[in-house]
Amino acid sequence: MSVSIDKTNSVVLSADHITKTIGAKNIVDNLSFDIHQGEIVGLLGPNGAGKTTTIRMIVGLIQMSKGDVKVCGHSVRHQFVKAIRHIGGIIENPEFYPYMSGFDNLKQYQRMSEGVTESRIHEVIKLVGLQDAIHKKVRAYSLGMRQRLGIAQALLHEPSILILDEPTNGLDPAGIREMRDYLKLIAREEGIAILVSSHLLSEMELMCSRVIVIQEGKLVTERSIGSEVQTDQVTISFRVNKTQPALEAVHQLNDVRVIGTDTNRSEIILQLKEEIIPQIIKILGDADVSIYRIEESKQSLEEEFLKWTGGNRIA
Numbered sequence: 001m002s003v004s005i006d007k008t009n010s011v012v013l014s015a016d017h018i019t020k021t022i023g024a025k026n027i028v029d030n031l032s033f034d035i036h037q038g039e040i041v042g043l044l045g046p047n048g049a050g051k052t053t054t055i056r057m058i059v060g061l062i063q064m065s066k067g068d069v070k071v072c073g074h075s076v077r078h079q080f081v082k083a084i085r086h087i088g089g090i091i092e093n094p095e096f097y098p099y100m101s102g103f104d105n106l107k108q109y110q111r112m113s114e115g116v117t118e119s120r121i122h123e124v125i126k127l128v129g130l131q132d133a134i135h136k137k138v139r140a141y142s143l144g145m146r147q148r149l150g151i152a153q154a155l156l157h158e159p160s161i162l163i164l165d166e167p168t169n170g171l172d173p174a175g176i177r178e179m180r181d182y183l184k185l186i187a188r189e190e191g192i193a194i195l196v197s198s199h200l201l202s203e204m205e206l207m208c209s210r211v212i213v214i215q216e217g218k219l220v221t222e223r224s225i226g227s228e229v230q231t232d233q234v235t236i237s238f239r240v241n242k243t244q245p246a247l248e249a250v251h252q253l254n255d256v257r258v259i260g261t262d263t264n265r266s267e268i269i270l271q272l273k274e275e276i277i278p279q280i281i282k283i284l285g286d287a288d289v290s291i292y293r294i295e296e297s298k299q300s301l302e303e304e305f306l307k308w309t310g311g312n313r314i315a
Ligand SMILES: Nc1ncnc2c1ncn2[C@@H]1O[C@H](COP(=O)(O)OP(=O)(O)OP(=O)(O)O)[C@@H](O)[C@H]1O
Pocket: 022, 027, 045, 046, 047, 048, 049, 050, 051, 052, 053, 054, 199
């Protein structure tokens, strides 16, 4: 299932019904989503929702119980080496040699990887804004600088997608802002996709163009953010018997933006001019989709997020 902000951009990563079962429990349960070139996507959910587990499966740190992930068309399950080449990731705290400079750490990494040039090292240092500190020893780095050095390292082999698990954890407000600005810059300058996890909606709203919300391992909803609602447009949710065929049918219309899906409630959420609603009803009928309810949605994203996640444990 994909809700793309820009349907013209190519899919870089596609998660297809990924599941992780431990004991009798699915800690990640049938999760599917696509990530497109150039977008920053937030994987959002309360503590214990399954964000880290999802990311660990994508980067091959743990095996999937079911499903697969394709990265630039390569299967993580069956073509791991080809798939992982396109991923730059920081999953746990990046490890560096503290007694070496940031620069020497990157050089060390270069020696261990193929095809990383000296000029690429300078390029990534500039991208993460570490020019002034790069010859200092890593043990003198702040947490924010260390994180940025980690991102520089993850970018060295020119990945198509950068995957970061809670990159702002532990940073102070200035550090969080800095990280956000650098990630936006990287997405723009490198033209790559970024997937970041977080449990903070407020942070994701400032950083991401789209959020994938999960809870107890399941997809709750996908939402585009930051899009201004034009005054002649309304946000309408359609409760249907099957969301995927409904989305496919709606994609045929040009003047409709899919801004979300709510799998639990079997809803698709569209932004459109109200004159188009009869056309939507017709097109869904033609696609054999039954409509149970049509409602205007006026809630803020935060109210909805609290509703989806039960309103607990969200800072
Ligand atoms: N190896 C494991 N064995 C058993 N349960 C596990 C294992 N790894 C994770 N879990 C459980 O799976 C759930 C999801 O964990 P996960 O770390 O993926 O969540 P998260 O969304 O990253 O949470 P946080 O925001 O706290 O980082 C949690 O309930 C966790 O206790």
